[in-house]
Amino acid sequence: MQVTVHAAKTNLSKLIDAALAGEEVIIAKGKNPVVKIVPIPKSRFKVGILKGQLGEAPDFFEPMSEEDLALWEGRE
Numbered sequence: 001m002q003v004t005v006h007a008a009k010t011n012l013s014k015l016i017d018a019a020l021a022g023e024e025v026i027i028a029k030g031k032n033p034v035v036k037i038v039p040i041p042k043s044r045f046k047v048g049i050l051k052g053q054l055g056e057a058p059d060f061f062e063p064m065s066e067e068d069l070a071l072w073e074g075r076e
Helices: 006-008 014-020 067-073
Strands: 001-003 025-029 031-038
Touching: 001 067, 006 025, 014 025, 025 067, 031 067
Parallel strands: 001 025
Antiparallel strands: 025 031
């Protein structure tokens, strides 16, 4: 579907719904097409996908063991 800028201003919600439904929506200045409305793809990112699969996390507020401290400081 191709609409003018004026019609797009008036019917923006309907045009967005049409684009989300898969319809090609083009806005034209006069008879020249200038802009296409396309939906933004939904992200497949999911929070917590590895929950329970990583094991125990270290407690960074606990003091290091002498052995780990020696490795950290370059003493062997």
